[in-house]
Amino acid sequence: MARIKAILTIGVLGLVTLILIPPQWLAVKAGWKVRKQLPMIWHRIAGRLVGFKVQQIGKPATGRPLLITANHVSWVDIPVIGALMPLSFIAKSEVAGWPIFGLFAKLQRTVFVDRQRRSDTGRVTSEIADRMAAGDAMVLFAEGTSNDGNCVLPFRSALLGAATRQLGETQVDVWVQPLSIVYRNLHGFPMGRQFRPHVAWYGDMELPDHLWGVFCDGALDVVITWGAPVLITKDTDRKSLSRHLEEEVRSLTVHALAGN
Numbered sequence: 001m002a003r004i005k006a007i008l009t010i011g012v013l014g015l016v017t018l019i020l021i022p023p024q025w026l027a028v029k030a031g032w033k034v035r036k037q038l039p040m041i042w043h044r045i046a047g048r049l050v051g052f053k054v055q056q057i058g059k060p061a062t063g064r065p066l067l068i069t070a071n072h073v074s075w076v077d078i079p080v081i082g083a084l085m086p087l088s089f090i091a092k093s094e095v096a097g098w099p100i101f102g103l104f105a106k107l108q109r110t111v112f113v114d115r116q117r118r119s120d121t122g123r124v125t126s127e128i129a130d131r132m133a134a135g136d137a138m139v140l141f142a143e144g145t146s147n148d149g150n151c152v153l154p155f156r157s158a159l160l161g162a163a164t165r166q167l168g169e170t171q172v173d174v175w176v177q178p179l180s181i182v183y184r185n186l187h188g189f190p191m192g193r194q195f196r197p198h199v200a201w202y203g204d205m206e207l208p209d210h211l212w213g214v215f216c217d218g219a220l221d222v223v224i225t226w227g228a229p230v231l232i233t234k235d236t237d238r239k240s241l242s243r244h245l246e247e248e249v250r251s252l253t254v255h256a257l258a259g260n
Contacts, residue, residue, distance in 0.1 A: 006215035009049045016045050024107045036086035036136075039108040043082035051218030052080060057256075058226030060085055063175040065132035066229075069160065069245045070179040071253060072141035073149040074201040075101070076214060077181055080222050082108070087137040090128060090159070111138070113159065125159070133172060139179075142245065149183055149200035150193050150257070152250040157242035178227035178245045180252035184259070185221035223256040 020042050027035035047054070060068070070081065078089065089105070093114040096102045105112075111131065113124050132138055142160060143153040160176075183199045185191060191198065199220055201210050214220075227248045232241060 002216040005218070006212065009215055009218075013046055013049055016042065021103075021107065028107060028109060035109070039082055040084075040086050043079040046079045047083050050079075050215060050220075052076075052083075052220050052222055054080060054083070054222045054224055056084065056224045056226070060137070060226055061175045061177045061229035063229065063231075064135050064137070065129075065172065066137045066175045066177065067128075067132060067160070068137060068139045068177050068179050069142040069155070069249065070139060071152045071181055071249050072143050072146045073181055073183060074146060074199055075207070075210075076183070076199055076201070076220070077141070077146075080181065080224070081139060081179075084224065085137065087139055088131065090124075090138055090140045109136075115144075128159075132174065142242070142249075146202040147200065148202055149196040152180075152246065152253050155242050155246040155249075157239055160238065160242055160245075174232050175229045176232055176241065176245065177229040178248040178252065180223075180225040180227070180249050180256060182223040182225070182253055182256035183220055184223050184256065186217065187219045188221070190259075225252040225256055227252055 020038055024035060024038045026032070027038060060066075068087070070077070081087070082089075088109045088111065090111045090113060091105060093112040095105050095110070096112050098105075109131075111124060111127050128138055140160060142155040144156045145153070147153050183191065183196060186195060186198060198217065199214060201207070227245075230241065230244065
C-alpha cells in the first residue's frame with residue numbers, strides 16, 4: 001500500500017507541477033506579484049499529498065526587510081517552510097544544476113551562492129540585499145549544510161554579516177528572525193534519535209532513494225518554532241548576532257525535540 005500511495009502522490013504532484021510551471025515562469029519573467037504566491041500554493045499541495053502535519057509556534061515577523069535564519073535538516077525543509085508564507089531561499093550554487101529541483105529553485109527565485117569563489121560574495125550579498133529591500137523575505141540555512149536533525153551545527157556568520165552589512169550601510173534597519181525546524185513524529189509516533197534520519201538528508205545519502213522513502217512513508221509531524229526577531233542596524237556586531245541566532249535556534253530545537 002505504501003508503494004501505491006507513493007506512486008499516486010508522485011503522479012498527482014507531477015500533474016500539479018505541470019499546471020503551475022508555465023504561469024510561474026511567466027510571472028517571474030514579467031515580475032507579476034503572483035510569482036510570490038504560486039510557489040507557496042505548490043508547497044502546500046505537496047505537503048498535503050505527502051502527509052506533512054505542521055505545528056507552528058510563534059509567528060513570522062511582519063517587519064521588512066526580513067532575513068530568516070534556520071537550521072537545516074533535509075530537502076523536506078523547503079516544502080515545509082515554503083508552505084508557510086511567500087519567501088525565497090538562499091542556496092548553494094550546485095542546486096541550480098540539479099534535475100527538476102534546480103528548476104523549482106529558479107522558479108522560486110532562489111539566490112545561489114558559489115562557496116568556492118570568494119569573489120562571488122559581493123554579487124550575492126548585493127542580490128540578497130536588493131531582494132530584502134524590495135520586501136522579499138529570504139531564508140538562510142545558516143549552518144551551511146544539513147545534519148541528522150538531532151542537533152544544530154555552528155552558524156556561519158560570513159554571508160549573514162555581509163548581507164545585513166550591505167543594507168546597514170544604506171541606513172536601513174533589518175529584521176533577522178531565528179527559525180527552528182524539528183521533525184518529531186512519524187505516523188504519530190516519536191521518531192527518536194535513531195529514526196530521525198528517515199527524514200533527515202545529509203552526508204552521502206542518495207537523493208532518489210531518500211525521496212522515495214519519504215513519499216512511501218510520509219505522515220510526518222513537523223514543529224516549526226519562530227524565535228523573537230532581532231532588529232539590527234549598521235552598528236550591530238555581526239559575530240555577536242550570529243552567536244545569538246545560533247544559540248536561539250539551538251534552544252528552540254532542543255525544546256521541540258523534547259516535546260516541550
